[in-house]
Structure formats: C-alpha cells, structure tokens
Amino acid sequence: MGEPLWAWAVVIVGLLVVIAVDLWIVDRGEAREFSMKQAGFWVSFYVLLAIIFGIILWATQGATHAGQFFAGYITEYSLSVDNLFIFFIIMGRFAVPKVYQHRVLLVGILMALVMRGIFIALGAAALQRFSWLFYVFGAFLLYTAINLIRQHGHDEDEFSENALLRWVRRAFPTTPDYVGHKVTVKIDGRRMVTPMLIVMVAIGTTDLLFALDSIPAIFGLTQDPFIVFTANAFALMGLRQLYFLLGGLLQRLVYISYGLAFILGFIGVKLILEALHASHVSWAPEVPIWVSLSVIGVTMVVTTVASLLKSRSDARKGKEIPTSASANEG
Template sequence: MVDILVISLFKNMNEREMILFGVFAVIILLFLVLDLGIFHRTAHRVTTKSALYQSIFWVLISTLFGFFIYKYDGADHAVEYFSAYLTEYALSVDNIFVILLILKYFKVKEEYYHKTLFWGIFGAIVFRGVFIFVGAIIIHHFHVVLYIFGVLLIYSGIRIYFEDGDQTIEPEKNPILKLSRRYLPFTDGDRGAAFMVRENGKLMFTPLFLVIILIETTDLLFAVDSIPAAFAITQNEFLVYTSNIFAVMGLRAMFFLLAGIIDKFYLLQKGLSIILFFIGAKMLLEIFEISVGVYTSFSVIIATLTLSIVFSVIVPRKPADEE
C-alpha cells in the first residue's frame, strides 16, 4: 500500500517538484531528530519565550519553502501552497484547544507535554500522508469526489459557525480508545513520561499512551475538514502534503504559545467557518463552469483570518454572565 502511494506521488510530480520534495523531506527529518534527540532530550516545561521562537522559526521555514515553490514551480503553485498552508494553520487553532482539553482531562504534567505532542505530530505526518495520497488517487479516478468535498466543507462551515465554542471531550465514547483498553494491557497508575513499561516480565502500556491514541484519532477527525479544504484549493498532492505538514509542524509550538490565550481569539472560529464555506462553494461553482482564481481565493482567506483576529482583539468577548 505504501509503495503504491509513493509511486503515485512521484509519478505526478515534475522534476522540480521532486527536488523540492527532497528538500522538504530533509528539513522535516532533520528537525524531528534534532528536536527530540538534542533540544528536548530530557522532559521539561516549554516556556512561552521558547514557543514564540519556535513558532516564528516554523513560519519562516514554511514561508521560505513557499518562496522556493514560487521560484522553481511558478507563482500560481506558490499561491496555492500558501492558501492551503494558511487554511490548515488556522484550522489547527481548534485542534490546539481540543489537545489541551485531552491533556487536562488525563492530568498530564506540563513537562511531558512536549514529548506527547512530538509523537502525536509524528503520527499526524504519517497518517495525513496516507490520507492525502489515498485521496489523490480517488480524486484522479473519481473527480466527482471533489464536489462531495465541497458539500462537506459547506456543511462543516455552517456547523462550526453556529457552535458556541465551549467544546468538551468524552474519551470514554471514543471507539479506538475502547478497543485499546479492551485488547491492550495497561498499567493502573502514572508511569511518568514512559509510553510502555515492563512489569513482571510483561510489556504494559501507560495512560500516556492512551493520550497519544486520543490525540491521533482527534487529529484524523480534524483532517476530515482540513484535507478536503486543501484539495478544494489545489489538486496537486505535492502542494497539499507539504503545506499540510508544515502547518502541523508549527502546531506544537503554537500550542505552547496560545494555550493560555486561545479563548481571546473567539471570532477566529467564525472566520474559519466562512473560509470553509467559501472554499466549498468555490468547488461546487466549478459544476457550472464558474472558476474562482487562486489569487482571489488567497485574498479571501488571508483577509478573513486577519479580520477575525483583529476584531477579536479590539472587540473583547463579553463575560459569560453578560451574554
């Protein structure tokens, strides 16, 4: 299965995109190794200052990669990349909030947040890759799937717009978690930062491993919105995957940066719903041979995100008892 996906990816790439993908792979692998192997070898709490530097770093790296796409693959592809990247990055904000709820629910210590999120994001790189390339194969053979994506995005946009933003999690209802608890041996109590331990000669999983499972399944649920949105922007799987993964790589740093203030950007959820609705409608308009240009799409996305953030800051949310 993996061989088929890889062959499909490279078959549809031009020579310049293959070189860019090689650069992308080196960047991701290098910083994954440096991150866990050197910078965060021991468990510790990530400071806001460190999170800020990491967030700036990943935005700069992602932007630089977009510049290389512009230089070697053309302006249209660069705009599509940035549109998909911004959409995924913005959608990650909701993901951050849910991850925070999961960590709080399981009472994970803050010094273990980094390691937990590292492996959660590593899993996202793998599973989203499979999701994207399978989607690309399906779209190649059944173009009508794009219109189904359009309907899904419009529905998601309407649903998100009318949500009150007060999300809760119910791990006991997660089917993957139920299966894990039923068929895998787990320890009774906390075992620090370990995911697996050996007790009485038997390999046991820890509660922190359950957190990883829940984060992975939650990310896949978010991918149901974000990946169709990226495919609605561009059907180039190289652009979809690289923009998606760069956004995911910046997710962890953004988590530590926004965890304490995420509720202040209360209008961002409305902005995201408008973007999803717009992208879905853009896709469905193609049925009637009405095309919305990549530059128009990019302008709408960045303007909506900017206004959502600005108005969230200048018009603070009213306290719950005043609403």
C-alpha cells in the same frame, strides 16, 4: 503537477531531520516545561521554514504553485487552531504533566502526519478518477461551515474517545500512573503500556477527525498532492509550539469558529464553481488563487482582531461589575 520522487524524498527527509533536531534540543537532558520563549522561537522558526519553502516553489515552479502553497498553509494552520482547543481538553483529561506535553504532542502529531499522508494519497487518486467528488467535497465543506456556526458556544470543545482509542484501552494492560516519559514498562515480568501511549493515540487519532474537514478544504485550493502534503506538514510541525505559545489566549478567540466557518464555506463554493467551470458551464467562474489567499488571510486577521477586542471589552465590563467571588474576598 507530479513532482519527481527526489523532491518528495528531499522534503520528507528534511522534515525528519528538523523534527529530530527539535526533539534533541528541547528534550535533551532532564525533562522540563516548555517555556513561552522557546515556543515563540520555534513557532517563528517553522513559519520561516514554510515561507522559505514557498519562495523556493515560486522560484522553481512559478507564482501559481507558490500561491497555492501559501493559501493551503494558511488554511491548514488556521483550521488547526480548532485542534488546539481539543488538545488542551485531552491534556487535562489525561492529566499529562507539563514537562511531558511537548513529547506527547510531537509523537501524536507525527502519527497524524502519517495518517494524513495516507488520506491525501487516497484523496488525490479518487479526485483524479472521479471528478464528481469535487461536488461532494464542496457540499461537505458547506455542511461543516454551517455546523460550526450552529455549534458555536454549545460545548463544541467536548472530547469523546474514538473507537481506536477505546480498543487500545481494552487490548493493552495500562499502568495507573505515568512512568516518566515511557510509553511501555515491565512490571512483575508483565509488559504494560502507560497513559503516555494512550494520550499520544488520542492526540493522533483526534487530529485525523479534523483532517476530514481540512483535507477537502485544501483540495479546493490545489489538486497537487505535493503541495497538499507539504502545506499540511508545515502547518502540523508548527502546531505543537503554537499550543504552548497561545495558552490561555485560545479562550479569547471567541469568534474563531465564525472565521473558520466562513473560510470553509468560501472554499466549498469555490470547489463547486470550479467543478462547474471544468464541466464547461458558462456562468461558473474560475476563482484565482490570489483571491483565495486574500480571502483566507483577511478573514483570519479580522476574526482574530474582533475576538481580542470583544474579550477586552468583556474584561472591562467584568472589572466594572464585581463578581460574587470578588465580593466575598472583600
């Protein structure tokens, strides 16, 4: 616990360099759509970076820290799938041209990473000072898990503008249409923002709402701010490529809410048990990190496989029973 300042500097500078290279390679020259081949490459690249970082942690700080990082990374990446549903809705609502969607996601996620960093710092300081917050976090995760199950299939993908986004709309004059990838433009001597800035703010601030679930969840796996931040950073960096790679596949993950609810519920119970254990309650066990990692990994695999099997079954039934549209075409 308590990594030196140089370790933080190396990680932050390294992430900024990788992001700059990513942006330069993908967005250099004329704007173009992000291809599935590019998405697959960059998703693999960022996952590999996370694995290498975890191995470095294993070699320098031991298996426990590495296990906490991998458990946190998988949890954050899994919970981020929910973000993607909302990102698709935001992109559609603001009619973002496909050639600019990668840039929108990059800037929006960078905003989210900065805000999450502040949130993590505040959360770590609060937990160190007020140990009873572990009970609050645990109860909140259980409440969130129950809500995920209750809202499954009931318009959970609706997007409503938050207060900051509404303020930006009111405070700054906005052009009616996009002006390339520019976020501001001067028209008749008047500086105006474009819808590009609005959608970036929408992506960044909406992600912060999801962090209200994911940050307490990862604090249930580790209280080391360095591991919490790096797990979030690696998960967010690979998120925008996952957006393009999954595409329509997201609609087939019909059971993803149940899997995420189970993970949040498990971590919520783990937080409460460990808080009780720290308070010397004899019957409260301390859950090892390998158990957490196993539960999270198995849950996501089972949820994904079950979702795809269900979607395939529904597709077959759809082929067997002609729809009114197909009947009209005949």
